[in-house]
Amino acid sequence: MPAHSRTHPILRAEQGTIYHRASSEMVLCYPNNYRVAGASLGYQVVYNALNSRQGLSCQRAVLPDDAFELTWRGPLRSLEHGMPLGGFDVVLFSIAYELDLPHLAWMLEAGGMAPLAMDRSDKAAPVIVGGPLTQSNVLPLGPFVDVVVMGEAEEALEVLLDRLESGMPKPDFLKALSTEKGFWVPSIHGDAIPDVLVARGAHIPARGVWTSPDAEFRDMALLETSRGCPRYCKFCVVRAPASPMRSPELDRVVSALDEGIYRDAPRVGFVGAAVSDWPHIKGALQAAIDRGKGIGISSLRADRLDETFVGLLHQGGYRTLTVASDAASERLRRQIMKGLRPKHFLRTAELARAVGMKQMKLYLMIGYPDERPEDYQELYELCETISSRIPLVVTISPFVPKLHTPLAEAPFEQIASQMRKLKAIQKRLRRRVEVRFDSPRWAWIEYRLSQGGMATGMAAWEAFRRGGQFSAYKRAFRALDSDQESEERAAVQAAMKHNLWALSGAR
Template identity: 45%
Template sequence: MEGRYSLLEHVRSLLADEEGTLYKAAPFRVALCYPSPYHVGMSSLGFQAIYRELHEHPGATAERVFLPDDVEAFKRTRTPLFTWESQNPVSSFDMLAFSVAYELEVTGVFSLLELAGLPLLAEERREGGYPLVVAGGPLTFSNPDPLEPFVDVLVQGEAEDLIHVLVDAAASIQDRDALLAHLARIPGFRVPGRGGARYHVAKATDARLPARSQVVTPHTELRSMFLIEPERGCSRGCHYCVMRRTTNGGMRTVPPERVLSLIPDTAKRVGLVGAAVTDHPRIVELLRTIVDSGREVGVSSLRADRLTQELVDQLRRGGATNLTVAADGASQKMRDLVDRKHSEEQIVRAASFARTAGMKQLKVYNVVGLPFEGDEDIDELIRFTTELSRILPVALGVAPFVAKRNTPLDGAPFAGIREVENRLERLRKGLRGRAEVRPTSARWAWVEYMLAQCGPEGGLAAMDAWRAGGSFAAWKRAFEARGCEPYLARRVPDGRRNPVEWPTVPRVAPPEAPPPASAA
């Protein structure tokens, strides 16, 4: 009992530090689940937006659930998974609604279902009066297929409007089969095994914008920061990105006056969040007004070609000590490949702006392992990063390229774990003593790639790997045992790419590779 009491007290202590927590009694109760720990989930603007929307529904209420920091403590003390607001068992709620951000969070879904006492597979929950299990979130913009075996309903795309449709239907249609058949006919919902448009990404009405924080807490990745989106979507066409101009009509901007009106007087730190915040035509004005009000301010996505000295100065006035930009291509040829419209000159200029503003460090995000990338591209990145380091200390974040569904690079192969590791080692050696290199794991990038490019069988493999302990070796065995093949291999039996689906590559491909061709 003592162990169970400590788990409850931990949640209550975090709740006591929150501002904006919502409490409401209503006939239809939703457990809003985030399959990562609290400090991650509470930095998710989408998760917070749906939390508010559910409370605004006249007949519904929502309580939050997070992946415990110590899952084993729940198992050891036989503590049923409980919600934060009331600490009631999750299994007693009418609906479990998961917000899944990216592929590797699928194992968090498994852990939450297990701790709640629910069978993992949807087919095993058909009898017994289990809660309805639904899933949405950023993952549904690309490939939610691996979630299919485990959920009753997928909510695809922006869910601010759909969540009201879902609750209305679930509260009024008591028969489970009739409810699922009804939802399968509504755009934006996919019911595994029953229909619904695949990869239909719903669009929220402008009246629902902007998404913003409901709860502010010091116990999160973005400590005590009120988050709000001055824009949604992106007007650019980067070939690797799910949130590109063809997704939901591109970028929709929110007038600064509305953004400012929604920032609480108590907010001392404000985060402007979106896929392309610095593309907002009035971003400098918005930043200046926030800073002049005495608040700190941060921006989630800085585009080097949009930066000016005035914009960077406002960020510095707002408390920023580092400037972060993304290059997303080891060389200019690689940036051209993915249509990332940044030049070396623009990134150098951004570094100069940061130095002039008195910032301490330039953070640059990049990818390795793009199609047709060679050692010469990595060497160009070494040369250019060295040049940047003469202006300002550089921290280089490097991630292996993972092709996502519903993008122009959909189906591009993974470069290979050994190949990526060799390129990362080449970077480390070339930049030793010149810049800090912060790579992400090539192995786990490959796991992410397999889930991003596979169907429901990928989700079943993830379940097998999770049950086997979750090691990389367990993932490899599970993918093989389930016969998982990336989308390209299933579509093109000989493994050769379909040339009409890849963009023009401004270089000559090696002889053993098929030549690049223009996109359709």
């Protein structure tokens, strides 16, 4: 039961909430809404780790659904006990996505804190950030935060908490952290970003803490199967050189199913960048099904599927089979080292149909360098053949070059050119295939935040305050380009200056 009259009503339906209080109080924020926050296993893991530490408690705060409506009434408060952000000893964020950066600044302001680090006093709570975005470009976060924990935070968390417990003044705390591995302190390091941390296998599998009917994966308890990936796709920040595959034995995952939130959860979500590459995945699916659970999987590779695998997915409640082709043709997939062939997708369609699934979804990106008309011709033929076997939905995103990947310096294709390609795909496939796509305009904003420096973060915040429409971002970034010539690729230049390429195998 909620422990306080200020407890947010959304927690009434949540299982696994931690309400305890302690002498040192932290808040762990997610710069998106509760639905999205609940889909982050990393967010749940840090929440649990902080609450497990003696003398410390951690509450959560998320972006309210009505944050940008007239109905919004501040201040922003924690979910568990309704405390304003400014009342906590430490404010932490987990951030996954570039476009959430302005939300982070908004949450600080709405919680009664100055959004810019330079405007906060030495007495104000330190603002500390981690999460998946730290695998890529963190420079735009610099103006807003005091510390960034780079990469996988399990081991760094112990160092961080030891330093916090020592009770030193904030300037000394920041100085001390700046000498530790994996901590970026923007006020001390400037644009010299430290290497990303890679956690030991002992922390795997990470376990979820709560389930909720209001989370994106409804009533699903999340459980990690593996960390990192054994593959080398050139666009991906989780590729093997940066994040090698670490995977537990089957019994460690299966035994978790009989403990904690998994016992009562109606559904279990197996999480990892490369779940279908984990050799024990079928055993884990079978174990969950034997316990009467529905199942979910965060990633499926078409060339890893067979009758047994797809049959288990169907038994576990799957009615749509989603796989990523990531590029329009086999030629392009070879270039980006995706290594999948049309036959793998056709086989997936046959397997899905054979077990009685309702549809197949194919995900891909457009806008790679050197795309040719024949690549799209191959895509059309593939989609038409698949759709003759099973209803098909194609979801398309613009390719956004990410830092610390071999394609980091690739251009972002002009928005107008991407729109032409998307319209052509829709026109050609509209009778047979449902085509959905992400906006190239917002992908361009993501690109600028993926590649820019601290000034880009400031420009994004300015655009957000001016209404947050695409036109506001365009104006803010264009103004930046005329002021500071090198800002568009500031992160790539900083990475080269400080020799950050070695880590990702990108050089």
